[in-house]
């Protein structure tokens with residue numbers, strides 16, 4: 001039996017993109033999110049060449065470029081802000097996360113998907129020929145396929161796959177904040193101090209940029225979240241770069257700083273149990289070094305739609321999806337983790353090795369999916 005009715009759990013990047021691709025194929029798509037509102041605050045995100053290519057196939061590259069800012073350059077600075085090197089980089093788009101969410105969710109609704117916020121799955125029974133779902137508001141419905149796109153800490157994965165694939169700490173935490181874009185941040189910029197501290201900046205629109213700082217620790221860092229604005233200033237005290245100092249001067253409140261440990265997971269295939277499947281971070285959440293987690297989720301959504309369209313049964317479609325996605329996703333996951341480990345071990349002496357791996361993996365990303 002062909003799939004007709006789909007429930008997508010999570011209206012994040014992967015879930016909303018899947019809502020677009022599946023609804024446009026004529027499927028009856030219901031997409032829910034536990035959060036009651038679309039996020040209006042949040043950091044930036046880099047959409048690499050392969051992510052933009054995937055968005056172009058569903059006509060969403062232009063809206064991203066209009067709201068965000070394209071770039072194709074990688075600049076290296078020292079901690080004082082002196083430009084050391086400029087390299088070509090794969091054509092990318094930096095964008096604010098709430099803007100990306102707006103673009104994807106609007107497209108999903110315009111494609112005919114029904115999006116509901118403030119709703120989750122209370123109970124779920126796979127009957128073999130359908131999945132019966134009870135929602136948190138007491139409603140019940142039956143679906144041909146349930147897509148768990150509920151992120152790295154996926155409750156759906158735990159419910160259906162058990163606890164074997166719970167995320168693990170990757171040895172780094174990330175501090176992120178937004179700022180007005182300095183003129184020099186016209187591409188992906190890294191500022192390095194002689195002690196090996198690195199701050200990254202990239203544009204998220206013509207006017208805005210996003211800054212991040214990765215901190216290594218053996219155990220997950222516990223910080224006083226209400227002091228995160230003071231703590232980030234202490235950590236970045238050795239950076240004299242005006243771009244960084246000016247941004248820090250504007251950070252006066254802990255709500256402006258987003259702090260989180262990097263937790264990762266890679267679930268081995270099959271990524272489905274019966275008619276419940278994983279998509280995006282619920283199946284594969286890498287460290288952010290390759291700026292590719294969202295790109296992988298977007299690609300998942302495209303490939304899932306193709307597999308459902310070209311297969312005669314759900315099982316056949318999901319097996320085809322696994323085999324088209326796993327190797328590619330694993331390669332990105334492994335490269336990201338290696339870069340993360342290089343930084344933890346010795347960012348200064350591993351710099352060239354990391355640059356080579358980054359370049360090689362960018363090239364791989366350009367291959368067809």
Ligand SMILES: Cc1cc2nc3c(=O)[nH]c(=O)nc-3n(C[C@H](O)[C@H](O)[C@H](O)COP(=O)(O)OP(=O)(O)OC[C@H]3O[C@@H](n4cnc5c(N)ncnc54)[C@H](O)[C@@H]3O)c2cc1C
Pocket residue numbers: 009010011012013014015016032033034035044045046047048051119120121149150151152154155156174262279280281282285288290291292293294295296297
């Ligand atoms: C520091 C950092 C920087 C990154 N930078 C980049 C980058 O530059 N480029 C890039 O491509 N990727 C980047 N990523 C990765 C990217 O953010 C993720 O891969 C991407 O968000 C995954 O999308 P997703 O839809 O699978 O999950 P998410 O975007 O996490 O969405 C999951 C959704 O599910 C909802 N949800 C959760 N639980 C439930 C539930 N029980 N019921 C219903 N809904 C639920 C959540 O509210 C959320 O809306 C970065 C990640 C990190 C941590």
